[in-house]
Amino acid sequence: MNTSTLWDLTGWEFAALAFAALLVGFSKTAVSGANTVSLAVFAAVLPARASTGVLLPILIAGDVLAVLTYRRHAHWPTLWRLFPAVAAGVVVGTVFLLWADDGIVRTSIGAILLLMAGVTVWRRRRADAGAAAEDEPDGVVTRAGRLKARSYGVLGGFTTMVANAGGPVMSMYLLSAGFRKLGFLGTSAFFFLIVNTSKLPFSAGLGLIDADSLLLDAALVLFVVPGALLGKWAVTRIDQRLFEQLVIAATVVGGLQLLLR
Template sequence: MNTMTLWHISGWGFAALACAALLVGFSKTAVSGANTVSLAVFAAVLPARASTGVLLPVLIAGDVLAVLTYRRHAHWPTLWRLFPAVAAGVVVGTLFLVWADDTVVRISIGAILLLMAGVTMWRRRTADRGGGEPGPDAVTTRSGRLKARSYGVLGGFTTMVANAGGPVMSLYLLSAGFRKLGFLGTSAFFFLVVNVSKVPFSAGLGLIDGRSLLLDAALVVFVVPGALIGKWAVHRINQRLFERLVIAATVVGGVQLLLR
């Protein structure tokens, strides 16, 4: 793969990638799903397929910082129910990448994100009229298990083909009734495990190599201040605003993918 290095990127291009890396750190510790904007920036500055390989280690760095920050708030029953379905989604996504070109991938992911955002908003309005969401323990019901598997497959698929699994899983955790810290703790462990497991697949597809990792080494520096800003901001965002920001970030990311 003709990956790009530091010397092939203009100063403005590197600045854009640095801002996107900072936003990754912020999204991991504050508003999960906001890194769909980073996805679009990486794809605009770098070749579309190469951008997914460069972005993955940056996301893993953000995941590590998020786990260190919110490790006590993870809901492990939810995670164990999601992982098998996500693994299936990653395999399907790998096969899809072998077949699909950039345009098909972009349109597919954008459509899925907008659909999931619409379903989540509809579910939340229904829940408000019926007394609220059932909470994370609802994953033990039959409908809860089915929903977890459905979102898990979609999350695995979207994270493999475009590193866009964040919005899908964010919408699942919102629909399951997670509060802010439980949401962030559960998603932190989820994406650390999933993104690390994607590395062999991405390397096998030629999306990660020594040159892309050199660029990552320069960009990871900007993830840390973004995570610190997110940690500071999350305690100043109330629950309803937090949920609206997550859904808004998902919609923006979906529209970006469809219009790019």
């Protein structure tokens, strides 16, 4: 893999990656989508394609911590409906990576994220400000919701494979489906643990994960834990409306970063 080893990094570069790893932990247990900043940091310090291979094990470590924290709040009917579509998206993303350059990948995903953020804001504004959340997310109980789940699933699988950017996609889906804060975090925790783990053989086959990248991961994974603990502390102090606003804002920032890089 064409990337810097742990020993090639300057102190400032390692500090930037360590901060990005801490932010991964925070995003997994608090504001999903905030790790789009981590994507940008890793891609700035390391070669863009190689950075996805280094970041993937860091994301999985965060997923494990999130599952341990929110495992009781996962909504499995939604997960089972998403997985087949996500698998298709991962396969499409793998094929896409064989020929697409970084510029095409960034522009495509950035545009998708901004479009979905706009749609989600529009949907939320149409809802009554005081309306109670539905007992069952609409991604499960309606035909339109099931179609939406499949569409977002394919997009989520595609974006998570090509740029580890599936978080904002699924954040927009879970918000639009009416998930409350803990259900959102519990469902996304299991979703990304399973999806990111399934990506390992694809990434290794593409040469994105090797001994050098894993050595760097071993040094960075220590910073995921304090980030996750900070997120767990913060999420209890964030109300539902602010939570949704932060998730949408993080998605917009991530989309703009991809478009403007």
